[in-house]
Each structure stands twice: as C-alpha cells, then as structure tokens.
Amino acid sequence: LSTWSAVPAGPPDPILGVTEAFKADKDSRKINLGVGAYRDENGKPYVLNSVKKAEQIIESGQPDKEYLPITGLAEFTKAAVKLAYGGDSAPLAGNSVAVTQAISGTGALRIGGAFLGRFYPHAKTIYIPSPSWGNHTPIFRDSGLEVKQYRYFDKKTVGLDLAGLKEDLKNMPEKSIVLFHACAHNPTGIDPTPEQWKEISEVVKEKQLFPFFDMAYQGFSSGDFSRDAFAVRHFVAQGHQVVVSQSFAKNMGLYGERVGAFSIVAADPEEKARVESQLKIIVRPMYSNPPLHGARIAATILNNQKLYQEWEGEVKHMANRIISMRDRLYNNLVALGTPSEWGHIKSQIGMFSYTGLSQPQTKALAEKAHIYLTADGRISMAGLNGHNIDYFSECVSKVVK
Numbered sequence: 001l002s003t004w005s006a007v008p009a010g011p012p013d014p015i016l017g018v019t020e021a022f023k024a025d026k027d028s029r030k031i032n033l034g035v036g037a038y039r040d041e042n043g044k045p046y047v048l049n050s051v052k053k054a055e056q057i058i059e060s061g062q063p064d065k066e067y068l069p070i071t072g073l074a075e076f077t078k079a080a081v082k083l084a085y086g087g088d089s090a091p092l093a094g095n096s097v098a099v100t101q102a103i104s105g106t107g108a109l110r111i112g113g114a115f116l117g118r119f120y121p122h123a124k125t126i127y128i129p130s131p132s133w134g135n136h137t138p139i140f141r142d143s144g145l146e147v148k149q150y151r152y153f154d155k156k157t158v159g160l161d162l163a164g165l166k167e168d169l170k171n172m173p174e175k176s177i178v179l180f181h182a183c184a185h186n187p188t189g190i191d192p193t194p195e196q197w198k199e200i201s202e203v204v205k206e207k208q209l210f211p212f213f214d215m216a217y218q219g220f221s222s223g224d225f226s227r228d229a230f231a232v233r234h235f236v237a238q239g240h241q242v243v244v245s246q247s248f249a250k251n252m253g254l255y256g257e258r259v260g261a262f263s264i265v266a267a268d269p270e271e272k273a274r275v276e277s278q279l280k281i282i283v284r285p286m287y288s289n290p291p292l293h294g295a296r297i298a299a300t301i302l303n304n305q306k307l308y309q310e311w312e313g314e315v316k317h318m319a320n321r322i323i324s325m326r327d328r329l330y331n332n333l334v335a336l337g338t339p340s341e342w343g344h345i346k347s348q349i350g351m352f353s354y355t356g357l358s359q360p361q362t363k364a365l366a367e368k369a370h371i372y373l374t375a376d377g378r379i380s381m382a383g384l385n386g387h388n389i390d391y392f393s394e395c396v397s398k399v400v401k
C-alpha cells in the first residue's frame with residue numbers, strides 16, 4: 001500500500017477550471033473572462049514599456065544574483081510604502097512603518113495573517129467582506145486566524161450594502177480585525193465612495209476595530225495612484241494603526257515575478273524595529289528571503305522619475321481601456337433591449353464586474369457561445385476588446401432574454 005493512499009483528491013480551483021475549459025474549446029469565437037490578468041486590445045498579455053526599460057537599465061549594470069536581506073530590497077520597500085501611504089504621510093515621516101517585501105499580494109496577506117496570528121493581542125478573528133476574493137479565507141485560515149464575514153454586496157441594487165456593512169461592523173466584538181479591499185473590490189467591482197469610506201472609518205474607530213487593507217490594484221481602478229489609495233490614507237490620517245498588503249502584479253503587470261509588500265503602522269521607530277524583527281522571524285523559516293528580479297524592476301521604476309511617469313501613463317491606459325469596455329458593454333446591452341438594469345456595469349470599477357448573470361446563464365454562455373466566466377457571474381473586463389465586445393454583448397443579451 002502506498003504511503004499516500006489515503007490522501008483525498010482536492011477540489012479543482014474554480015478559476016483555473018474556467019481556463020481549462022476555455023483551452024479545451026476549439027471555437028474561434030471563444031472568450032476567456034475568468035482570469036484576473038490584464039489583456040491588451042488584441043487579447044494578449046501586456047508587458048509594460050516601463051518594465052522593459054527598467055530591465056534594460058538593470059541588465060546594463062551587470063547585477064549579481066546574491067541573496068536579498070530577509071525583508072527584501074530596501075529601495076523597493078521604501079518606495080512601495082511611499083506609493084501606498086503618500087509622500088506626506090505622518091507615520092512615514094516619523095519612521096514608524098515596519099515593512100517587508102513579500103511574494104506578491106498573496107504572500108503579503110499570508111505574512112500579515114501570520115503576524116496577527118502570533119501577536120495580535122485580542123481575538124484572532126478576521127472579518128472579510130461577503131463576497132471576497134476566494135483566496136482570502138484559506139490564506140487567513142492557514143495563518144491561524146478564524147475567518148468570518150461582513151455584509152458588502154446588495155444583490156437587489158448590484159451595489160454596496162452600506163447599511164448592512166455598517167450594521168455588521170457595529171455588531172462585531174470590539175477590536176475585531178476587519179479586512180477591506182483598498183480599491184477595485186474583487187469580485188464585485190464595487191468600491192465605497194470617499195464619503196462612504198469616511199463613514200466606515202468612523203464606525204471602525206467607535207468599535208476600535210483593527211483595519212487590514214488588501215491593496216492589490218492601486219492605480220487600476222481610476223488610473224490615479226492617490227485616488228485609489230484614498231481609503232488607506234484617510235484611515236491613517238484618522239489615526240488608525242493600519243496594516244497594508246500591496247501587490248505589483250496588476251499595476252506593473254509583474255504577475256509571475258511575485259512582487260509585493262506588507263507593512264504595519266507602529267507607534268514609533270523603536271516599536272517599528274521590534275515589529276520588523278518579528279517579521280523577519282516569520283519570513284526566515286517560510287522562504288528565507290524574497291525573489292530579486294521583480295523587486296529590482298519595481299524599485300527601478302518607482303525611483304526613476306522618467307520611468308515613473310511613463311508607468312503612470314501606462315496604468316492610466318490600462319484603466320481607461322477597461323472603463324471604455326464598460327461603456328461599450330453597457331451601451332450595447334441597452335441598445336439590444338436586454339431586459340434588466342445594467343447601470344452597475346458602468347459604475348463598477350477595476351478589473352472585475354459582477355454582471356448579475358445567474359449560474360444557469362453563465363453555463364449557457366459557455367455551452368452555447370464559447371464564453372467562459374466564473375459561476376458567480378463575475379467577468380474580467382480586461383478580457384473584452386474591440387474584436388469581441390459586440391459578440392459578447394449579443395450573447396449576453398440572448399441568454400438574458
């Protein structure tokens with residue numbers, strides 16, 4: 001008998017399953033709207049020019065391949081927290097933000113979960129929005145936290161359930177940990193407005209909740225890094241001791257390079273040093289030190305004014321292309337007389353849109369129209385382009401009618 005004969009087969013990943021089905025389909029009209037990666041006007045993966053130029057600069061310096069320190073490349077982490085918190089941030093000016101490079105956003109969340117699991121001095125329960133990115137629950141569970149949910153999505157309006165959200169925050173035990181998507185909420189594409197964030201911040205303060213921001217899409221919502229960081233910066237300005245996970249997968253297109261950061265606002269430089277020493281103790285036995293190349297690319301872009309500006313332009317271009325697809329999809333659906341209200345397609349933001357399509361409708365799209373999306377009706381707007389948007393609109397209109 002094999003040692004592993006009792007290992008049960010795990011369920012397939014729901015999103016990777018969509019890609020498998022797409023790959024197996026031989027129809028030329030097929031569309032994959034499952035993946036969370038940007039695609040250009042021709043449906044192809046996109047390597048940013050600022051990234052290519054940064055790689056040339058790095059290469060010309062004939063760099064070595066030595067190990068990074070446990071918390072990563074300092075030129076990268078310093079610039080990353082500046083991007084998140086803003087150049088005029090008080091905790092940055094006061095040298096009280098602890099930070100470590102991380103294996104992209106996922107790794108940042110995992111380190112954050114492990115740190116809270118080990119040191120958070122109150123109940124180790126984290127509340128995540130319902131719905132949330134599918135990986136949040138396993139990440140935090142594996143980090144040793146209990147995971148619960150708060151209301152976020154209003155099915156009737158296909159919008160934010162602000163009243164339900166606030167009520168749930170008010171009913172949490174004091175000092176609970178709460179995860180917020182800083183911008184471009186995945187999977188719904190629905191973000192609180194600045195005014196709503198201010199209300200949320202008030203409740204968080206009242207209940208002494210502990211805010212954990214997942215910022216995987218900075219710049220990707222509006223095309224503007226500061227606007228997309230509003231929630232994080234407002235909470236910090238309001239005196240909340242936040243923690244933040246950052247990813248450069250989407251906004252720099254560095255998906256496979258695994259570039260991210262996890263940061264903690266501490267009270268002062270001395271506390272920051274203690275916290276950072278414990279981050280090292282978490283990282284060292286997990287993977288010793290982070291990968292080098294992607295962090296060098298991000299650091300080169302973030303610290304070079306010309307490249308930074310070019311990058312900003314490219315992020316705007318990606319965000320705007322997605323926004324223009326939202327407009328076209330909305331206009332098409334209305335022009336085709338598609339039953340129901342479609343305003344949410346335009347008001348949602350970021351890579352994803354919760355269409356409101358039902359499970360049988362998404363199934364029909366796959367079987368009859370070769371269009372693949374997750375069963376919850378979420379589509380990646382980045383998978384739409386000038387070549388497929390009319391076909392997609394017509395097929396959606398048909399399955400809804």
Ligand code: PLP
Nearest residue numbers: 036104105106133186216247249
């Ligand atoms: N958080 C959210 C909400 C996401 O949607 C993603 C990616 O899809 C991530 C974090 C982490 O992505 P990565 O580990 O590729 O940076």
